[in-house]
Amino acid sequence: MYIPRFLPSLTAALILSALLSACGGSDPAAPAAAETDPYAGGAAYPWTYAAPSGQLSAQRLTAALNTLSFEPLLAATNGWGPIELDHSNGEQRAGDGRTLTLGGVTYAEGFGTHAGSEMRFSLQGHNGARCTRFTSRIGVDDEVGNRGSVVFQVFLDGALAYSSGTMTGASATRNIDLDISGRGELRLVVKDAGDGINSDHADWANPQVRCENDPGADLRYSFSFPRGINARYGKTATAILRVTDEPGHTSGPVSFKLSVFNWTSPGAPPLQLIEPNRVYDATTLPAEFPVRLRLRTPFPDGFTPPTGTVEITFAANLEDRGFFKRASLNWNVLR
Known part of the structure; x- marks a missing residue:
């Protein structure tokens, strides 16, 4: 937890007193300063x-x-x-x-x-x-x-x-x-x-x-990437993850981590989450979170990396609940 620190200045009198003390003699017979x-x-x-x-x-x-x-x-x-x-x-x-x-x-x-x-x-x-x-x-x-x-x-x-x-x-x-x-x-x-x-x-x-x-808690969160992203291999891109309650339902504050679940293109390399240990949390919904991603390089010799649209599925792992929700992202891989 970070608490901003605001430092009041010492008064001129205290500064002067400290300077005088530092410059004082070392006579052992002198009385101790109060x-x-x-x-x-x-x-x-x-x-x-x-x-x-x-x-x-x-x-x-x-x-x-x-x-x-x-x-x-x-x-x-x-x-x-x-x-x-x-x-x-x-x-x-x-x-x-x-x-x-x-x-x-x-x-x-x-x-x-x-x-x-x-x-x-x-x-x-x-x-x-x-x-x-x-x-x-x-x-x-x-x-x-x-x-x-x-x-x-x-x-x-x-x-x-x-x-x-x-x-x-x-x-x-x-x-x-x-x-x-x-x-x-x-x-x-x-x-x-x-x-x-x-x-x-x-x-x-x-x-x-x-x-x-609460074992009776009926959690109906909805996770989605409403907008796809466009980026080349090896470049960092930011996708926006949106979390809402299902219509007509209130689940309360949410806290989760993300992991890569799968991707539809067989030739697509593993996706890298730039912040793999980040905890995403919100008190009120709907809420949106920037998720920083990168498609890894390099590729083996003779392998032509695929381009075009790749659908990537993420798992939002709810802390302390033992289950996850899925969200899919369309990534247009540029040449």
Whole structure:
């Protein structure tokens, strides 16, 4: 997941202080410099993120245990620089966090945030998956010691579903385990506890959403290439794959991978998908996806490669469903 990083500048006073410290003498009898309070004067470094226009989409939540730090955010805010992925908040710069650590236990995945912060996620499962539970370990990161005082909150479809009460750096790590069945949006909030934001480094460790296949889901997706393409052997071309619901039916969000099923011309060489491991997903239908392709070369000596129209059939393999849908593309192979 990519979160844009916007870096607030240090004030001229802090820069000057750092320069003076670097130039100071090494007299061992000199008193130690007082630690600079980064929150002095009510300092804050607010950061805001919104998904780019036209790219606001649901998570690719499938029938599995989905870790949220692998999924795209819909929107987010943070009170002290950017939210950090799989690291503590650190300070106001991007990428300055440490390993997420709560009560001496480290976590490889999660979000390092700072009061006040908010993260929004969709809970729409793909391919008929129903999302049922949200779990996470929460607490004030060890990097601030016993300092900090925050309140963790979870909202489901705008309604408060969980509140931790005040937690400090001395508080034991807590576990959230919520039923999210039938809910559409998850919002994770960290507030200060009424005494300002000093040292309010708050971790969502191992945040996960569990989803399950609905065995009764009637998935009636339709896959097609409405327009053929024209290209020579060895050249890359882009075809447009269109995914719709069958008339009068709503299947919900879709997620799939493509593979080459067959082609009608016996002499046609294997087709190469330029992005063979790409996951195609859409929240709403109809949706169109560019598919980059190439007909391979070279050919054996004495072999005349066919030209003209070649019909190529693709398989759209629906994740976690164990079946696929077909789509055929007409490729006019140019001389």
